[in-house]
Every structure is written in structure tokens, then in C-alpha cells.
Amino acid sequence: MSPAIEAGDWLLVDPTVARWPRRGSVVVFREPDTDELAIKRVAAGPGDRVPYADGFLILGADEAWLLSDAPDAALLAAGHGQPVDSRRYGPVPVELLVARAWFRYAPLRRLGTLRSSRRRNAAGPP
Amino acid sequence: MSRLSRWLAPSTVVRAHCDLPCGVYDPEQARIEAESCYKIIEKMGANSDAAFTTRAIHIKEERADLVKHHLDVLWHDYFKPEHLDKVPNLHELFWNATKQVSKVKASTDIADAKKLLEQIDEIDAAWKATGGNEKTRVAGRPG
Numbered sequence: 136m137s138p139a140i141e142a143g144d145w146l147l148v149d150p151t152v153a154r155w156p157r158r159g160s161v162v163v164f165r166e167p168d169t170d171e172l173a174i175k176r177v178a179a180g181p182g183d184r185v186p187y188a189d190g191f192l193i194l195g196a197d198e199a200w201l202l203s204d205a206p207d208a209a210l211l212a213a214g215h216g217q218p219v220d221s222r223r224y225g226p227v228p229v230e231l232l233v234a235r236a237w238f239r240y241a242p243l244r245r246l247g248t249l250r251s252s253r254r255r256n257a258a259g260p261p
Numbered sequence: 262m263s264r265l266s267r268w269l270a271p272s273t274v275v276r277a278h279c280d281l282p283c284g285v286y287d288p289e290q291a292r293i294e295a296e297s298c299y300k301i302i303e304k305m306g307a308n309s310d311a312a313f314t315t316r317a318i319h320i321k322e323e324r325a326d327l328v329k330h331h332l333d334v335l336w337h338d339y340f341k342p343e344h345l346d347k348v349p350n351l352h353e354l355f356w357n358a359t360k361q362v363s364k365v366k367a368s369t370d371i372a373d374a375k376k377l378l379e380q381i382d383e384i385d386a387a388w389k390a391t392g393g394n395e396k397t398r399v400a401g402r403p404g
Binding site for chain 1: 269270271273274275276277278279338
């Protein structure tokens with residue numbers, strides 16, 4: 136999720152969310168398949184069209200498309216592979232939503248609210 | 262960590278993880294599975310027992326799927342756009358080899374399996390031409 140979130144950031148989250156927050160929000164959720172707690176950005180919400188393969192997917196009424204912010208070139212430079220996000224596990228149903236992350240309180244030099252979105256084309260490439 | 266820090270520290274850790282590739286990519290994996298296909302076809306020619314033939318076909322199809330998997334990993338994860346400078350026909354090599362795997366999966370003609378081995382050897386040459394040997398193998402492997 137770099138540069139929005141770096142490893143070791145301390146975040147405040149709102150665990151009362153019951154629906155997918157608006158596009159661009161950062162959310163904590165249970166990863167499909169692994170059930171691991173993960174953090175990604177809402178790139179598209181219920182009913183949205185998401186570019187996929189040579190076409191597109193239409194998300195269900197309770198589904199969101201969650202993507203990592205990290206650009207591929209930065210991941211490659213850091214020795215990582217592809218981000219594990221909706222491009223891997225597909226749309227995420229709302230029952231896996233745990234919280235919306237909204238504020239970073241440490242480290243102090245990065246104190247502040249999490250910016251809503253850094254992507255104009257939030258759905259990103261397929 | 263001070264008492265305040267301990268009090269403020271988050272109680273839960275969440276992850277934003279990526280793949281962590283091991284970085285080992287080697288056409289030998291595909292070659293060994295393709296050799297299995299070759300040998301199985303050879304053995305099928307020398308044994309007409311129905312049960313043996315059934316098992317041989319099943320195992321050959323499994324091995325052929327493994328060849329395809331290993332070739333796909335090489336193609337998608339090891340080779341990068343910059344390698345096209347050194348191997349301009351890279352995509353054609355993989356296209357032809359993976360198509361040939363499908364043929365071997367359905368075939369009992371040893372010539373098909375032999376052709377696949379030759380195609381994997383061409384990919385091996387491309388891998389070596391791009392430094393795959395030095396970059397991805399752990400030093401000290403017995404020759």
C-alpha cells in the first residue's frame with residue numbers, strides 16, 4: 136500500500152462500518168481464501184464496472200474491488216512480486232469488511248488523515 | 262518501548278502483502294516433466310496391457326500439465342520485456358512450446374514428445390542468453 140501506508144504505520148480504524156465506504160477509502164478486511172486481516176483501497180464499489188481481462192466485471196450489490204496502491208515498478212525494485220488484491224482473489228463481499236482506516240497516529244512525522252484516493256482511474260488496469 | 266508507547270501501540274496487525282517470488286526459474290523443471298512424457302510414450306509402445314495403458318495415459322496427461330505450468334511460470338515471471346532485445350522471438354518460442362504440450366498431452370506419437378523437448382531446449386538457450394543460469398540458480402549445484 137506504499138506510499139499511502141508504509142510497514143509499521145499505526146492507524147485508527149472505524150469498526151462500525153456496515154457497508155463498503157466510498158471509492159478511494161482505505162479498508163481493513165478479511166482476505167478471501169486465507170481469512171487473514173488485510174488492508175487495501177476501495178477501487179470500485181457495489182454495482183460498479185471493473186476492467187477485467189479484455190472486458191469488464193460488474194460488481195454485485197454487496198461487493199467491492201480492492202486494490203493495492205503500490206505501483207508495479209516500485210514492487211519490482213523492492214524485490215516483490217504482484218500485489219495480492221482483487222486482481223488475485225476477485226471481488227470482496229461486504230461480510231469480509233472489518234473497518235475503515237482513517238487516521239495515522241504514528242510515526243509522528245506522517246501523522247494525519249489517510250488521503251481518500253491517489254488514483255484518478257481508481258479501478259486501475261485489469 | 263515506554264509505557265505510553267505500549268498503551269498507544271495498535272492491538273491488531275493488518276497486512277498489505279505481495280507475492281514473494283523465490284527467484285528460482287529454470288527450464289530444467291519443464292524439461293524433466295517433458296522427458297517423463299517422452300519415456301511414457303516409449304513404454305506404451307512396448308506394452309499393450311490395457312491397465313498399463315490407462316495408467317500411462319493418465320500419468321502422461323498429468324506430466325504434460327506440469328510442463329505447461331513450468332513454462333508459464335518462466336514466461337510470465339522470469340522473462341521481462343527487456344529480454345526481447347536478446348531473444349526477439351521469445352513469445353513465439355513459448356507460444357509454440359505450450360501449444361506442443363497440448364499436442365503431447367493428447368498424443369501417443371513419440372515424435373510429438375521429441376519436438377517438445379527440442380522446443381524446451383530452445384527456451385533453455387533463451388534463458389541462458391539472458392543470464393538465467395547465473396541469476397536464478399543456487400551456486401554449487403552438481404553438474
